[in-house]
Amino acid sequence: MAHADLTAPETIPEPLQGAVAFVVRWIPLLVLAAGWELVSGWMVPEAVLPGPIAVFAETADLVASGEVFADLFLSVFRVAVGLGASILIGVALGIGMARSEPVENVFDVFLSLLYPIPKTALVPLAILWLGVGTSTAVLIVFLACLLPIVLNSYNAASDVDRNLIWSAQMMGTDGRRLLWKVVFPATIPEIMTGVRQAIPIAFIALVSAELIASNAGIGHLILAAGQIGNYTQMFAAIVVVSATAYAAVRGFEVLESRVMVWA
Amino acid sequence: LGLGLGGGGSSTLGLAFTVPVENLGSLLDIPEIQDQAGNLGDAYQLEVSQNSSTPDSLNQMAAGEVDMALLTTVSYASAVQQEAVPGNISMIATDFWDAHPEHYGFTIYSKGDSDVTEVADLEGKKLGVNSLGTGIHAVYVKRLRQADIDPENDVQFVELPFPSFTSAIKDGRVDAGIYPALFAVQARSEGFNPVFSSQDTWDEEYPFAYMAASNSSLDEKSDAFQAFGEDYRGIVDYAFNNRDEVVSLAAEHFELPESLVDGFFLTEQDYYREDVRIDFERLQAAMDEMANLGFIDESFDVQQFATNEYLPQGSS
Amino acid sequence: MGVSVSRGLDRERLVDFGKSVYSLVIVLVLWELVAQLGLIHYYFLPPLSDVLGTFVELTLSGRMLNAAWLTLQRAFVGLFVACALGVVVGVLSARNRLVSWFFDPIITIGYPVPVISLIPVFMLWFGIGDVSKMVLVAVGCFWPIAINARNATRGVDENLVWSARMMGTSDRRLLWKVILPAAAPGILTGIQIAMPISLIITFVFEMVAGGGGLGALEIQGVRSFESPQVYAAIFAIMLVGYALDRGLRSIRDRLLEWT
Amino acid sequence: MINGRVTVSDLNKVYRSGEEETKAIDDLSFEVEGGEFLTVVGPSGCGKSTLLYLIAGFLDPTSGTIAVDGDPISGPGTDRGVVFQDYALFPWRTVEDNVMYGLEENGADEDERRETAQRFIDMMGLSGHEEKYPKELSGGMKQRVALARTLAYDPKILLMDEPFGALDQPLRESLQDHLLDIWRDIGKTVVFITHDVEEAVYLSERVMVMTNQPGTRKSVYDIDLDRTRSREEVITSDAFAETKNEVWKSLHEETQQDTRL
Amino acid sequence: MINGRVTVSDLNKVYRSGEEETKAIDDLSFEVEGGEFLTVVGPSGCGKSTLLYLIAGFLDPTSGTIAVDGDPISGPGTDRGVVFQDYALFPWRTVEDNVMYGLEENGADEDERRETAQRFIDMMGLSGHEEKYPKELSGGMKQRVALARTLAYDPKILLMDEPFGALDQPLRESLQDHLLDIWRDIGKTVVFITHDVEEAVYLSERVMVMTNQPGTRKSVYDIDLDRTRSREEVITSDAFAETKNEVWKSLHEETQQDTRL
Ligand SMILES: Nc1ncnc2c1ncn2[C@@H]1O[C@H](COP(=O)(O)OP(=O)(O)OP(=O)(O)O)[C@@H](O)[C@H]1O
Ligand SMILES: Nc1ncnc2c1ncn2[C@@H]1O[C@H](COP(=O)(O)OP(=O)(O)OP(=O)(O)O)[C@@H](O)[C@H]1O
Ligand SMILES: [Mg+2]
């Protein structure tokens, strides 16, 4: 693809090129922010749309004062537990269902039923069972992330190259060892893909659960700030949760490239 | 993630409230007020949390996450009827009354220059309500019926959070809205018209908000509740005796403008809340009316789901 | 003979079907039993029969259909707008350097934003009516559609483009004759990813801000402690989700018969 | 009409990606007569595909010119048709619609399109498969559709990049014979790339061997075989074996330097 | 040790999928002596791969038996090693770890594993690439790792399914020579499948031609070439050309019936 030219003019000395490319790359975001600043307070009252400067100042304030951390940590904890559980259980289920018919027969029907439900619709049910708080959020994150992970590992484990399995068999691997030595490693790239798809979903599920029913967490902070009309703080909290989600996705991508040097 | 505070040997009581300041129990969230509770820390520990709605609090009770919560007419009635909390719940104190002739009662406001000035004008209008199916919604329903307006078809209810009522009325997203005491301060200062109030709706005052606990918690931690009841009574007395101090503490703790809190709290612009003991007769009447209005399927005997035994005798 | 073969086959199919659903049947029967015997509190788990009864009742009274109609309308309009914008931006940013320069960083930053968190903002900006729900659905669905359209367009086999060129297709016609058809599977995948997102946003918005719809019906069940209504609403949501998923799949199968 | 003479003069092609430069073609000149069948063989990576895409006009030369019947080319044109190794059929079009594509783009009317397409479909032995999509075809059938598609809009010059490389030997042999029949019938200039020496010698009138990367002309062999005879007779003939060995040796000299091992 | 005699008796293989049955192998019997190099050629789809996987024990015969040194086989065993056309290396293991896999699974200790692996890595000319992952290797290198991996755990019998089919001619030729050297050095029974007649004749001591599907033995040719000479001398020799033509004709008779066109 040939869209590199715009970002690295060749007439500029090399050490500068990187910096220029960087600046050029982010200009669109600056343009957007400038537009936002203009609209705020001019076309739309500042109370309704606080400008980016105010929002980022408030964000810095929230972070610097440490005010946001209690909520943020709780939310991150909820995502981590829910996502972690969905990885452990999802991978086991996916591989188990792919390689064993009885396992597939038991679970397939439940996953097919779960599949068409937007998982956040289960929040009220989770409230019935678990009340309002961490367990509900964790359960919803878990359920929302489970399917992409199960589906990816199931498909990958079903499609493991027959020749890889035969290769291992001819060299004396069999039974359960085969799962561990061949099926699992061969499935890792798709498991990673599943997790990568699940991370943004996890944050959507988290914020949904916290908006619908919660007394803490970043979603609750957003709702509470909105309800008392502190819109700058509301926007700041949104910036914080978006940045966290972005960092999670990026962080995972780095981890992925480390783990999967071989793929 | 049980963050048991303190701990010691004494049991911990979890309390959930919904509206700051308006719910007297919310004052217990303020450390300086907690210092005034003599039994707290010895006979029991307290964990106070805020929820965005009373059903959330009930679900927390059902899941065993809290022991007691502040409820209002409809949430209490339907929770009792549906046995939403296993083992059911008991009301252990009143929080405030509505429709008292000398105090604030829920009032419906419209914009100052609006042509909506009385109940009859509400036909075909958009009405702001915090949430359908609540006791506040019941005030609307009762009055509209009295005026021969069908609350289902002749008006359009719009669900909005209370803080956005004033701006919604100002820019015409709704034609009128129902205000609790805390927000009514703002409506008055904007020069809004009162269209009607609960005093016009109800013949007599009735208990509107209550402190209720799950029966299983009451069984397990009866000593702690006894001690809490005593403290609660004491805190209410303390608030009446030290109003100005409590106003500034509450404003600071809940990050509300002090003038706002000062504008209603424990004045005639506030609800009637002098006696926290339960008046069974008026409570029964309120519950019967909820059944009448269709907010619950049928009424029930409040004697079985309310008790004064945790409050000390004598008036406050 | 043919008859006996087909009968044997039918039996086989029946056995397979049995194997694949027996676990569900066991769970449903257990549900009914456990609830009827009162082993689990009614409020947590009303008997299946009560839930189905409530479902039928709500459907007959028209409340369910009305709610489903509201929800679908919001989800659809939003999704439709997102499709139109997302495909245009996605395809253009793969084909045009300027557009790509402008939108790439925005897409990188915008994609991970949990749009759900914007619900309070949209209530503030657009009120709580249908418009705010539709706009938020459009915003939320835009990203996956745009990203998939962009990647699919970038991934179009260069040889196909060259093939068309050598047979005389001009630059302008290339888009219609080659790029769009070749990217169609990826574009549709984006729409398939966006569809559940449109439902999620609609439901959550309805739960948080009301205004009717299946989400409101469900949360109302919680508020009034009518747990059969909660379960019945979830059944309805499941049916809606299933129908939409099937619908999109059959559109895909028909449109992309060639894949 | 003087049809399809290709003249390549002083051709150079350097790929640039980032800071790296790869010289793919180094100062290459040769000519293909109108109606001639020329095969190009060379070690892997020596620039055969690059050369073909330069002639097709998909790539721009770094220096040098390519002319068709004396006119320098500038970009792709309907006078040159490419048959790709991976077929490059439009997967969303049926066999018939694929074959009609070029006619459509060049303004033939509906009836004419259909008729021409049908002629080439029949010629390729594909009748009965008109309504199938590419995914429903075997590799050999796809390759014949690709050939039909390119022949249908009647380019003067056929450029083929290892078109049979992905097929197994029997299929490959039968398509080779098919191609020879067509070439004899409709007389086009063909530039055919392969790395299979037997294929090169069997098919063409001249074989050009290219050097290792950066590729340029190493040697050219005229093939003189009696093509009226059957395949069996041709490939078991001494002349065939001899030419093949010569070409093989020339190529072998280059691939000995192959460093990929 | 009598090593690696393979006896195939009255072998039949029918694939069943749903209602359809495909007869892949029809009543096939033959024997490969210990240490012999046998090549199997046959039209596409005639059952060559099926035969190989049956011998490997991956598939079960519908009827008939396969015995190694007189003992009927039942499933895969470390006495037989397969080299796959698509390499089938474990992509998550480095070159060295791939080569060590079989040793690991058979309980060799760390030092021994490393030493043996290194020996075969050196033998294949792969030293210096021990730490690379398969994706970093060219096709030819991958195929040599696959060969090293299979040789390392020392199976008596090598079964190779078109191992060089995906490689281009120069690479292919150099790996053929490499394989011949190794075979001469370490003396294993080899069953080698290909559809390239030249490859078959160049490599093996005997060539078995199979019929069209369902495959069975059509004819067997003993190859008598002086293998002390260089490739060039061998393939330009008359004896080579003659045998090749014979095998080619026999195969051609079968592929004439090819219906895929
Ligand atoms: N787009 C590109 N950018 C940079 N280098 C390229 C590009 N395409 C090809 N090359 C390099 O140019 C050289 C010639 O490539 P080309 O594909 O023409 O070889 P080839 O003879 O067709 O090889 P093969 O027989 O493997 O098809 C190779 O070294 C290749 O790596
Ligand atoms: N798993 C299977 N199920 C059903 N039929 C199969 C299966 N595998 C192979 N066949 C059929 O069995 C026959 C022999 O297949 P096999 O792969 O052994 O042929 P082959 O000689 O190796 O072909 P090629 O030269 O193309 O590799 C073919 O007709 C094939 O379609
Ligand atoms: Mg090439």
Ligand SMILES: [Mg+2]
């Ligand atoms: Mg095969």
